[in-house]
Amino acid sequence: MRREISTGQFAFGFARNGIEALARLSSDEPYDIVLSDINMPQMDGLTLLEKIPSVATDVRAVIVSAYGDMKNIRTAMNRGAFDFVTKPIDFADLRTTIDRTLQDLAAWREALQSRDQLVAIERELELARQMQRSIVPTEFPDGIGHQIFARMDPAKAVGGDFFDFVNLGNGRIGLAIADVAGKGVPAALLMMSSRTLLKCGAVESDNPGKVLSYVNAALQTDNAALMFVTMFYGIFDSGSGKFTYASAGHDSPLLVRKDGSTSLLPPTGGTVLGVIPGFEYECNAIDLAPGETILLYTDGVPDALNRDGERFGMERLRQIFADTPPEGAQATTDVVFQRVREFAQDTPQFDDLTCLVLRRPVLDS
Numbered sequence: 001m002r003r004e005i006s007t008g009q010f011a012f013g014f015a016r017n018g019i020e021a022l023a024r025l026s027s028d029e030p031y032d033i034v035l036s037d038i039n040m041p042q043m044d045g046l047t048l049l050e051k052i053p054s055v056a057t058d059v060r061a062v063i064v065s066a067y068g069d070m071k072n073i074r075t076a077m078n079r080g081a082f083d084f085v086t087k088p089i090d091f092a093d094l095r096t097t098i099d100r101t102l103q104d105l106a107a108w109r110e111a112l113q114s115r116d117q118l119v120a121i122e123r124e125l126e127l128a129r130q131m132q133r134s135i136v137p138t139e140f141p142d143g144i145g146h147q148i149f150a151r152m153d154p155a156k157a158v159g160g161d162f163f164d165f166v167n168l169g170n171g172r173i174g175l176a177i178a179d180v181a182g183k184g185v186p187a188a189l190l191m192m193s194s195r196t197l198l199k200c201g202a203v204e205s206d207n208p209g210k211v212l213s214y215v216n217a218a219l220q221t222d223n224a225a226l227m228f229v230t231m232f233y234g235i236f237d238s239g240s241g242k243f244t245y246a247s248a249g250h251d252s253p254l255l256v257r258k259d260g261s262t263s264l265l266p267p268t269g270g271t272v273l274g275v276i277p278g279f280e281y282e283c284n285a286i287d288l289a290p291g292e293t294i295l296l297y298t299d300g301v302p303d304a305l306n307r308d309g310e311r312f313g314m315e316r317l318r319q320i321f322a323d324t325p326p327e328g329a330q331a332t333t334d335v336v337f338q339r340v341r342e343f344a345q346d347t348p349q350f351d352d353l354t355c356l357v358l359r360r361p362v363l364d365s
Contacts, residue, residue, distance in 0.1 A: 021034065033101055034048075038072050049061055145238030146236060163178070164199070173235070181228050194231065216279055228274045233247075251299055252266075256295060261321075290362040292360055293359040300351035332359065
């Protein structure tokens with residue numbers, strides 16, 4: 001192996017017995033293979049094998065034994081030796097054994113690195129899940145003229161869905177649902193920023209379009225990663241039943257009437273938040289009649305997949321209410337999640353499942 005030594009491919013350290021070998025392994029010099037005889041003074045090779053893991057866990061041991069000494073060879077393998085060679089040594093066989101040992105060690109180290117990366121990713125995802133859960137409301141502002149309920153089931157690969165409410169006074173309430181592009185902690189951070197900006201904009205203006213324009217301007221000024229957010233924001237006046245809204249590239253909500261018939265709210269043509277500077281968002285308005293419901297959702301609902309790769313789709317979503325007209329905000333949310341789960345069964349989903357329901361109840365005369 002002179003050529004490999006002269007080119008720096010291999011470097012050797014020598015020890016006269018197991019005690020010296022342990023001292024070398026305990027030093028700062030990195031070793032990959034321990035090639036050891038069994039018979040040595042002070043500490044033999046079999047004892048050395050037992051002690052190696054206490055000082056160096058990331059090495060492979062190859063034992064050298066007399067031909068036919070199967071008892072010691074079996075003991076050595078049981079104590080952690082990776083391989084063995086027998087005397088008299090065949091140097092071609094020794095070289096093959098060293099190469100095979102180094103290949104196994106490289107594969108093992110790569111596996112350890114992948115495991116560490118996976119652990120780091122899992123930690124990041126759990127942090128993102130905690131961040132996501134921390135900002136989602138758990139209490140819902142029901143009043144005489146409105147019922148509100150929402151639910152979010154995060155996917156394993158954390159995205160950036162969120163929903164929120166803003167009490168604007170005088171029987172008016174702002175409702176928002178959003179979906180941040182991307183996964184993990186970056187999406188969770190952008191989600192939190194978007195939610196904070198929405199709150200600020202909502203208290204400054206009673207025009208949903210201007211609120212989205214404010215959020216867009218703030219996000220766009222510091223968005224080197226070019227991440228974006230889809231958002232729908234509306235203001236409901238529980239006294240008059242008027243619902244004024246604007247959309248930033250978000251799926252149109254579903255209007256569900258008392259008889260279970262449905263239609264999509266007319267779009268407002270707004271683009272996603274955080275990309276185009278100075279974009280002005282337009283508003284639309286509808287009158288929500290008593291007994292009617294508005295279902296806001298993220299794309300995790302229509303894009304849910306079953307085991308055959310089929311999408312849940314809008315037709316199945318609309319058929320839910322043709323079969324079962326909504327009776328309340330929470331009941332509407334529950335039946336949507338139930339039908340989607342029945343459709344998907346145990347198929348892993350890659351996007352959050354989020355719904356927000358606004359219902360104008362029928363008041364007793």
